[in-house]
Structures are given as structure tokens and as C-alpha cells.
Amino acid sequence: MRKEELRWNEEPMQFDTLREAHEWAYSEAYNEIGHLYDGYITTDEKLAYALLFELVRSNTLLSKRFEVFADVDFGVPNRYRVWVEPAGRTSDSDRAAE
Numbered sequence: 786m787r788k789e790e791l792r793w794n795e796e797p798m799q800f801d802t803l804r805e806a807h808e809w810a811y812s813e814a815y816n817e818i819g820h821l822y823d824g825y826i827t828t829d830e831k832l833a834y835a836l837l838f839e840l841v842r843s844n845t846l847l848s849k850r851f852e853v854f855a856d857v858d859f860g861v862p863n864r865y866r867v868w869v870e871p872a873g874r875t876s877d878s879d880r881a882a883e
Contacts, residue, residue: 824868
């Protein structure tokens with residue numbers, strides 16, 4: 786699936802600590818990604834890191850539900866993207882088209 790076809794949520798929240806970002810990501814974004822949205826866009830690198838960590842951790846400890854991806858658009862400010870696609874449905878040609 787191409788990035789422009791995904792359902793994105795642009796998250797404006799900023800956190801002072803990684804712990805705060807992790808608590809919020811685990812209680813909010815983690816439960817919505819793959820259901821309400823395919824991905825999150827944020828300018829807070831702590832939030833992107835925390836969400837990415839929890840998604841990879843879930844794939845490691847439980848069954849693999851999603852292919853997990855991350856990217857950054859360098860600019861002012863940087864925009865971090867974390868998105869998922871259902872496991873097993875991502876093809877190399879889809880990724881090459883991005």
C-alpha cells in the first residue's frame with residue numbers, strides 16, 4: 786500500500802519525557818493504529834519511538850499482526866511517520882512504489 790493511500794492521524798501532542806510519550810502511546814495510539822488509522826504523523830520523536838517500540842514488541846511477544854514501518858520527513862520541524870499494514874499483505878512492489 787502506498788503512503789498516500791493510508792489513513793493518517795496527525796498528532797499535535799508534544800511530551801517532555803519518553804515515559805510520558807510511552808504512557809500516552811500505549812493507552813491511545815497503540816489501540817487505534819491498524820483500526821481507526823493506518824499510521825500516525827507526529828513532530829515529537831519520543832512519541833514516534835514509543836509507538837514504534839510497542840508495535841514491534843507486540844509482534845515479538847504475541848503473534849505478528851502487522852508489518853511495521855517508520856520514516857522521517859526532515860524539515861522544520863521534522864515529521865515522524867509510523868504506520869502498519871496487515872502482516873503478510875505487504876509486497877516488495879508496494880514498498881518500491883513508495
